Amino acid sequence: MDRTLTNFIRALRNSEVRISTAETLDAFNAVELVGYEDRAFLKRTLSLVLPKTADEKETFDNCFDQFFSFEDVRGERGARGGNGEGDDASADADEGGEGEGGGAGGETQPGERAAKGKSKAKKKKKKGGFDEEAEEEEDLGPGEMSEAASDLGKLLMGDSRVELSMAMAAAGEAVDVRSIQVFTQKGLYTRKVMEEMGLGGLNREIGELKEARRVPERRLGQELTRRRDWLREQVRDYVEKQFLLHADATGKRLREELLRKVKLSNVEHRSFRLIQEIVFKMAKKLAALHSRRKKVFKRGALNVPRTLRHNMAYDGAIFDLHWKSVKVDRPKVFAICDVSGSVANYARFMLMFLYSLEEVMPKVRSFAFSSDLAEVTDLFERNHIEEAISKTLRDYSGGSTDYGQAFVDFKKCCLDDVDNRTTIIILGDARNNYGDPRTDVLKEMYDRCKRLIWLNPEPRNSWNVGDSEMRKYMAYSHQVDECNSLMHLERVVGNLLRTVN
Amino acid sequence: MGKKHLAAPKTKTGKSASSTQKEKIDKIVASVETLKADFEDHRYICSDQIATAVYLAYHLRKPILIEGPPGVGKTELAKTTAEMFELPLIRLQCYEGLDEAKAIYEWKYGKQLLYTQVLKETLDEVLQGARGFAESVNRLHEFGDIFFSEEFLEPRPLLKALKEEQGCVLLIDEVDKSDHEFESLLLEMLSDFQVSIPEIGTVKAAAEPPMVFLTSNNTREISDALKRRCLHLYIPFPDVELEQRIIHARVPEIPPNLQKQLVNFIQQLRDMDLKKVPAISETIDWARTLVLLHSERLDPQLVRDTLNVILKFQEDIENVDAEITTLTSNALK
Numbered sequence: 128m129d130r131t132l133t134n135f136i137r138a139l140r141n142s143e144v145r146i147s148t149a150e151t152l153d154a155f156n157a158v159e160l161v162g163y164e165d166r167a168f169l170k171r172t173l174s175l176v177l178p179k180t181a182d183e184k185e186t187f188d189n190c191f192d193q194f195f196s197f198e199d200v201r202g203e204r205g206a207r208g209g210n211g212e213g214d215d216a217s218a219d220a221d222e223g224g225e226g227e228g229g230g231a232g233g234e235t236q237p238g239e240r241a242a243k244g245k246s247k248a249k250k251k252k253k254k255g256g257f258d259e260e261a262e263e264e265e266d267l268g269p270g271e272m273s274e275a276a277s278d279l280g281k282l283l284m285g286d287s288r289v290e291l292s293m294a295m296a297a298a299g300e301a302v303d304v305r306s307i308q309v310f311t312q313k314g315l316y317t318r319k320v321m322e323e324m325g326l327g328g329l330n331r332e333i334g335e336l337k338e339a340r341r342v343p344e345r346r347l348g349q350e351l352t353r354r355r356d357w358l359r360e361q362v363r364d365y366v367e368k369q370f371l372l373h374a375d376a377t378g379k380r381l382r383e384e385l386l387r388k389v390k391l392s393n394v395e396h397r398s399f400r401l402i403q404e405i406v407f408k409m410a411k412k413l414a415a416l417h418s419r420r421k422k423v424f425k426r427g428a429l430n431v432p433r434t435l436r437h438n439m440a441y442d443g444a445i446f447d448l449h450w451k452s453v454k455v456d457r458p459k460v461f462a463i464c465d466v467s468g469s470v471a472n473y474a475r476f477m478l479m480f481l482y483s484l485e486e487v488m489p490k491v492r493s494f495a496f497s498s499d500l501a502e503v504t505d506l507f508e509r510n511h512i513e514e515a516i517s518k519t520l521r522d523y524s525g526g527s528t529d530y531g532q533a534f535v536d537f538k539k540c541c542l543d544d545v546d547n548r549t550t551i552i553i554l555g556d557a558r559n560n561y562g563d564p565r566t567d568v569l570k571e572m573y574d575r576c577k578r579l580i581w582l583n584p585e586p587r588n589s590w591n592v593g594d595s596e597m598r599k600y601m602a603y604s605h606q607v608d609e610c611n612s613l614m615h616l617e618r619v620v621g622n623l624l625r626t627v628n
Numbered sequence: 629m630g631k632k633h634l635a636a637p638k639t640k641t642g643k644s645a646s647s648t649q650k651e652k653i654d655k656i657v658a659s660v661e662t663l664k665a666d667f668e669d670h671r672y673i674c675s676d677q678i679a680t681a682v683y684l685a686y687h688l689r690k691p692i693l694i695e696g697p698p699g700v701g702k703t704e705l706a707k708t709t710a711e712m713f714e715l716p717l718i719r720l721q722c723y724e725g726l727d728e729a730k731a732i733y734e735w736k737y738g739k740q741l742l743y744t745q746v747l748k749e750t751l752d753e754v755l756q757g758a759r760g761f762a763e764s765v766n767r768l769h770e771f772g773d774i775f776f777s778e779e780f781l782e783p784r785p786l787l788k789a790l791k792e793e794q795g796c797v798l799l800i801d802e803v804d805k806s807d808h809e810f811e812s813l814l815l816e817m818l819s820d821f822q823v824s825i826p827e828i829g830t831v832k833a834a835a836e837p838p839m840v841f842l843t844s845n846n847t848r849e850i851s852d853a854l855k856r857r858c859l860h861l862y863i864p865f866p867d868v869e870l871e872q873r874i875i876h877a878r879v880p881e882i883p884p885n886l887q888k889q890l891v892n893f894i895q896q897l898r899d900m901d902l903k904k905v906p907a908i909s910e911t912i913d914w915a916r917t918l919v920l921l922h923s924e925r926l927d928p929q930l931v932r933d934t935l936n937v938i939l940k941f942q943e944d945i946e947n948v949d950a951e952i953t954t955l956t957s958n959a960l961k
Contacts, residue, residue, distance in 0.1 A: 147856050153688070160687050168660065171680040179855040181695070181862050415849060440737035 132158060135194050136177070138372040142190050144183045150176060166195065194372060277332045279325035283354040284347075291358075295365055298323035304369045316366045321359060329355060387613045391472050391584070402613070403513070406476060409617045410483035417487045417624040458550050458623055459490040461576075463537060465555030466524045467497035473584045473611065475516050477554050480616055482512050487624060492541070495519050498526035500536035528558060530596065531565035538568050542575065550578045550623060554610070556585050557597040564596040566603060573603040582610035582619060649794060650836070653713050657686045672701070672708040673874045681861040682709060691818045691840035693803075693855060696863035698845055699907025703801055705863075706841035710797035718792070718838070719799045720785040722806035728813055732823050734782045740775050776827035786817055787831060795836025803854075804844040811854050818857045866908065868895055874908060879915040889926045890915055893959035894938065897948065906938040914938050926959055928952045 132154060136146055154176045161172045170191050178187040282291055302319040336348030383405055386398060428451040438445045462481055464474035481491050492504045506515040551572060573579050581604040583590060583597060590597035601607050608619055656666050664679040685692045694702040710717035720731060758764045783791060789798040817823055818840060821833035842858060844850055866874060871891045898905045914937045923930055931952050939945045
């Protein structure tokens with residue numbers, strides 16, 4: 128089986144391109160058809176089979192370039208020619224996992240290739256400048272060298288990059304380099320791979336050679352030291368690549384998992400980007416789940432015109448009955464957000480969430496207040512989500528919170544637009560600075576709308592403590608929820624789409 | 629009831645004819661390069677990506693799902709392929725409410741009713757001598773389900789495509805406009821080239837399965853199940869060089885100077901924040917307009933007068949109008 132391809136697909140999955148088994152099989156068929164010879168062609172082919180959205184295609188492009196980064200090497204080799212290596216390379220490119228590396232060969236193709244590329248450049252220099260370098264270190268001069276004894280030594284002196292990288296791949300497989308998780312492990316794995324390849328034996332040999340009396344042996348020792356250092360660099364490169372391809376995503380997933388649960392007010396600024404990604408991802412999931420517009424059939428209510436039309440074909444005999452149905456409306460959401468300092472972060476992410484759901488909730492109107500309330504829907508229509516949010520926070524977050532005033536403003540500005548299909552979401556901690564809570568206005572809103580949901584970022588046990596008016600407001604809400612992490616948000620919005628429908 | 633001879637033999641075209649056609653197609657899709665050249669002969673300038681998609685679709689027998697902004701030649705690709713392979717093009721335009729009766733098959737109810745009326749009299753003959761109810765029913769059974777045979781089946785695009793002996797090009801246009809239910813209906817067709825009709829059984833594709841193109845404008849996300857069964861081709865707006873070649877192929881009479889300026893201008897518009905940026909079809913329209921007006925080069929006044937050819941929203945026209953002079957001078961460079 129072609130390990131190169133499965134490994135590539137694994138790397139793709141790690142970068143969050145969703146690939147099913149069926150698509151993997153398709154990829155195999157396609158590759159069988161086009162072969163590995165023409166890299167651009169292969170890329171075009173796979174990009175038709177594997178990624179299925181424009182975003183995924185972009186990820187695919189990057190991933191492909193990173194994974195199959197050997198083309199340049201081969202080009203160079205072709206230019207140099209007559210080396211006998213071009214054949215080796217294409218042969219094992221075609222056959223993936225075969226060869227000395229056994230189960231491991233395919234896995235590390237890209238690493239090998241890169242390593243080879245560098246080795247080429249290095250060796251070239253080495254060969255050219257061999258004389259002076261050697262003389263600088265210890266005056267041994269060019270000449271005969273004795274044979275290396277240890278396995279790795281032989282391999283290093285053998286000048287066969289293919290075998291060397293095969294060995295590196297096999298070692299990588301043996302120490303399970305793919306399970307690398309965080310970047311701090313890179314040093315560890317580099318050492319592990321080196322040891323697996325027989326570093327111990329080599330070091331011992333070098334030590335012995337240094338002590339040796341004969342010049343050719345000392346010369347060999349020197350050369351081996353140099354080649355060992357070079358090898359270490361190669362292995363480090365190789366591990367680094369494996370890390371980028373295999374580990375990056377797991378680390379990220381871990382962080383994402385954490386961020387979902389963390390309190391939104393504690394999110395550090397540098398994590399905002401990641402949070403945003405998560406929000407979009409969650410929103411996409413919800414949107415996909417609810418993108419289908421449901422119909423409710425009214426059992427027993429005949430849709431007469433439709434039935435008549437459909438039964439004309441039966442000579443007017445009515446036996447194919449059609450019932451009246453109602454398309455379930457998408458929720459019409461009014462989001463009222465407290466954007467004063469303490470709650471601003473929650474408002475940020477909730478708005479982000481609501482607006483990322485545009486596809487399934489096209490009718491979101493949003494209002495922001497700290498003391499006075501104003502509609503910010505326009506901002507979101509005209510600007511990109513992030514920009515709109517930061518503008519909202521900038522313009523409205525000053526001033527001390529006054530829920531009473533905000534409700535009065537809301538009444539003035541658009542209570543008339545609230546109808547029995549509207550859901551009002553209020554996000555706030557209900558801390559009114561001991562002002563008039565104006566529950567009468569909230570009651571009016573409550574009576575008019577279909578559903579009033581109050582989301583409070585504070586934990587339940589601190590509600591009603593101090594200047595919190597939560598108890599009074601609770602009486603006029605259909606649903607009260609604690610909401611302070613992405614998980615809560617997802618649940619609330621998910622419910623909104625499910626039940627309000 | 630069963631008097632009428634219903635086994636309608638299919639008109640079979642000579643085997644040699646079909647094999648030569650097959651050879652011809654094989655020659656065209658021998659490699660991506662030949663395919664590309666042939667597309668060019670049919671005045672469809674395509675990128676390597678597009679040619680690769682058709683190449684794979686043919687060899688792997690997979691449908692292609694084409695996405696991209698409107699007007700980049702998604703539908704055109706299917707049409708040109710049909711033309712190039714000299715296969716019939718069967719088109720199914722999707723819309724909300726499209727169902728199997730309109731996409732796969734329908735019974736010819738009228739014909740069925742008419743025939744029952746006409747055959748009522750012959751019923752006596754058939755049943756003559758039959759003793760008892762059981763025997764009559766048995767006799768009727770001997771005639772099989774004649775009224776639910778292919779004779780009374782009205783094939784709709786999907787079924788029609790399966791029945792084409794020589795193969796055909798099936799274009800399922802704007803699949804994103806259809807309902808979710810319809811998408812599921814397509815799955816059997818796309819993965820196995822067959823449809824199931826309860827009364828008859830499963831209808832499989834003729835020797836040559838159709839080449840299927842699906843297009844989508846991405847008004848909604850297509851389900852994963854459908855995507856999984858297709859090759860996914862995304863056609864973006866073309867770059868300068870490709871667009872110039874397209875214009876050259878489609879409007880050969882345009883002066884080369886003007887062609888360059890026009891493409892430059894359009895490319896600039898695509899970078900602007902517009903409600904609807906001009907696509908290739910608009911560029912071609914504009915090129916034709918300018919040729920018609922015998923213009924040799926772009927100038928601000930000319931652009932202003934013909935702006936409504938490429939921009940379809942008043943708001944966009946106003947936005948661009950303000951910057952016409954700079955845009956034009958940039959395009960002339």
